[in-house]
Amino acid sequence: MSISLLLDMAASSNPDRRAVVCGQVRWTVAELKALAQGGSGVLAGSGARSLVYVGTGGHLLPLLLFAAAEASVPFTPLNYRLGADALGALIARLDTPLLVCDDEFHEIVAREVSGSGVAVVRSVEFLEQAAVAEPVSVAVDPEQVAVVLFTSGTTSTPKAVELTHNNLVSYITRTIEFDSAATQDAALVCVPPYHIAGIGAAMSHLYAGRKVVYLRAFDAAEWIAVVTRESVTTATVVPTMLARIVAELQRTGATLPSLQTLAYGGSKVALPLLRSALHLLPEVGFVNAYGLTETSSTVAVLGPDEHRAAMTSDDPAVARRLGSVGTPVPGIELQIRDASGTVLPAGATGELYVRGPQVSGRYTGIGSVLDAHGWFATKDVAELDVDGFLYIGGRSDDTIIRGGENIAPAEIEDVLVEHPQVREVAVIGIDDPQWGQIIVAVVVPDGDREPDPEELRGFVRASLRGSRTPDRVVFRTTLPATPTGKILRRDLVAEYSSQPVPGGTAGR
Structure with a gap:
């Protein structure tokens, strides 16, 4: 089964249903299908053996995803935040690509691949061509690669993950009930198009019968405005987005009466932030979704009922589940x-x-x-x-080995982030001639004043064994992170390994 059949099923069920909203674009399911079929003709005519997209996504994402499926070629959205050299290196690893680029990225991409024979077309031009091109009909092997996504490369060179039609269809059909959404249901999507969550959203909401509203550039105030304007019922965010949304709601007193479900994932959410969000939006069902690119998105979910039970339970085992990612x-x-x-x-x-x-x-x-x-x-x-x-x-890979003892940074981070003067924290290991590695806590203070490092060390020591106490505490205004909120620990390790860390190595 090809992922294009998901679009066929949606079109057969309700062709006139609104499927995609992005700015002034408002496509029905039938319009999306027609453009995807035309896009397949554009691809066939180009002779490309893969379709690459550099842009911010929105309506282009489902269109290109399904056009590639109709033409039986892999689809690869790339990280538009990368520099020219990095983009060029990734493009060079793909098989005879047709590059579709948003206007703001066209010049840099075209210049990078100049002379290589790679065809580059602007997004608006691809849309124009898809509207008039003759569709092609290509048989698809379910084990054929449908999507290629590059990993974030936070710890190594990015790998090109191959997801087959069978992988993706299995995920959708096992986790989503076809045409199960209510007529008024609308999903707000603002995750990057090159992330597996964006690919999953393009398929799952279509399959469920839910209108998808795209916000191409995240801004907390605009996110709240779109939820209100489009009567959004479900949305997905990453932790950094959730933190900004919570801050904006607290600042303005705005409410989200239409919102029924708020899913979060991509990286770990600090429990103080999650508790604040749950208290602020008591009528919203929160969902923690855990997955990887290699698993076609979500493999475990902590649902709304589990969130509410963990928030109110006196049983430590149940209360602890607020920090879990749920069950398979x-x-x-x-x-x-x-x-x-x-x-x-x-x-x-x-x-x-x-x-x-x-x-x-x-x-x-x-x-x-x-x-x-x-x-x-x-x-x-x-x-x-x-x-x-x-x-x-x-x-x-992040495990710290201090004096022969393996220490998980998350164990220390979960304690430190509960301190009232800590907003964010990342714990890293720095090479040390005596201990092998020492523990450095990189803290973003909650407020204008930096807390006393010794107070923070004592806070950790009161909850964990002495060997888990940070040797050093340093402060920053922000932590380096990917667009999905994953902390770039290797950047922190490189920075603090190359310079003396203030404070010296403290006693246990």
Whole structure:
């Protein structure tokens, strides 16, 4: 089954339903399908063997996604925030691409690929051509690659993740009920087009029968205005967006009466921020969605009922679930393994492995990295409790080894962020000749005044073993992060490794 069949089903069910809203663009399902079919003709005529997009997304994302599927070529949206050299390096790794670019990126991309023979077309030109081109009909093997996404490269060179039609369709059909949305349902999408959440949203809301409203550049005030103007019922944000939305709601006193569901993910949300959001929007159902590019988006979900139960429960085990990412979605299996590959019991911490038909685990130029039984190693440190709730403790690459003891940064971050004078924190390991590594807490203060480093160290020591106490505490106004809120730890490590960290190594 091709992902294009998701569009066919939606068009057969209700062709005149509003499907996509982006600025002045307001397409019905039938209009989206017609343009996607025309786009397939544009692709076929170009001779391209892949479709690449550099732009901010919006209505272009579903159009290009389904046009590529109709033409049976892979679709790759690239990170438009990258510099010319980085974009050029990624484009060079793709097979005979047709590049579609928004106006503001056309010049830089065209200049970068000049002389390579790669065809470049402006987004508006592609739309014009798709409106008049003859569609093509190409048979698609379900195991053929539908989407190629580059990982963020926060810890290494970006990998090109290959997601097949079967991977993506399995995710949608197992987690979404077809045409299940109410007539008035509308989803607000403001995640980047090159992120798996953007790809998933383009398919899932269409399949559910929900209007998709795109906000191409996030601004908290505009986000609130769009929710009100379009009567948005569901939205997805990353943690940095949630923090700004909460601050804007607190500043203005605005309300969101139409909003029924607010999903968050992409990286970990600090519990103080989550509690503030839950108190501020008590009628909204919060959803924590955890997934990876290699798993075709979400593999575990903490739903609204679990959020409410955790917020109000006197049972420590239930209350703790507010910090979990929930339980597996249908069709997904989870295991926690130790370094030797042994499956660990409930409550033990190790590396998370995932298995299911939506899991790809395949990279261009590398092939599949699934083990002999189809399990994918996520590189995430995790725990499954006795009731099957999953807790993510950060990346295994981020583990600090101090004096021979393995320390997960998240363990310390979860404590420090609860301090009233801490807004954000990232804990990193810096090489040290005596200890191997020392613990450095990089703190963004909540307010104009920096808290006393010794007070913060004592705050950690009161909750964790002395070996978890930060050796040093430094302050910044912001933390470097990807657009989806993932902290760029390697940038922090490079910065603080290359200069003396104030304060010296403190005692335990």
